[in-house]
Amino acid sequence: MDAPTREVFDVVTDFFASQPTDEEMLAYEIPAEQQARFEALIEIDSTSRLTAAQREELGDYRFVEDVLARVKVKVNKRQEQGDDEGGDCAGADSDASVDEESDS
Numbered sequence: 001m002d003a004p005t006r007e008v009f010d011v012v013t014d015f016f017a018s019q020p021t022d023e024e025m026l027a028y029e030i031p032a033e034q035q036a037r038f039e040a041l042i043e044i045d046s047t048s049r050l051t052a053a054q055r056e057e058l059g060d061y062r063f064v065e066d067v068l069a070r071v072k073v074k075v076n077k078r079q080e081q082g083d084d085e086g087g088d089c090a091g092a093d094s095d096a097s098v099d100e101e102s103d104s
Contacts, residue, residue, distance in 0.1 A: 008034040008064055022075050030064065037061070 011031055020028065029035065041058040044050050050058065 008037075008061060012064055012068070022079060025075050026072055028068065030068070034061070038065075 038061040041054055045058060
C-alpha cells in the first residue's frame with residue numbers, strides 16, 4: 001500500500017518543483033487517481049475497517065491535503081498584501097519602519 005502514498009508525495013513535490021505561478025498553485029488539486037484513492041480510504045474508514053497500512057496511508061493523504069491548504073492560504077495572503085501595498089511588499093515594509101523611526 002506504500003506505492004499510492006509515495007506516488008501522491010511524488011506528484012505533489014514534482015508540482016512544487018515546477019515553480020508554479022500563484023494562480024497555478026491556487027488552482028492545484030491532487031490528480032484524479034490519487035483523489036479517488038483518498039476518497040476510497042475515507043469510505044473504508046467510515047466503516048472502521050482500515051488496516052494499519054491503510055490508516056497510515058490515509059494519514060499521509062490528509063497531510064498532503066493540509067500542506068496544500070496551508071500553502072494556498074499563504075499565497076492568498078501574499079497576494080492580498082501585494083494588492084494592499086501596490087505590489088511592493090519589501091519597499092512598503094522598509095518605508096514604514098523609516099517613518100516610525102522619524103516619529104520618535
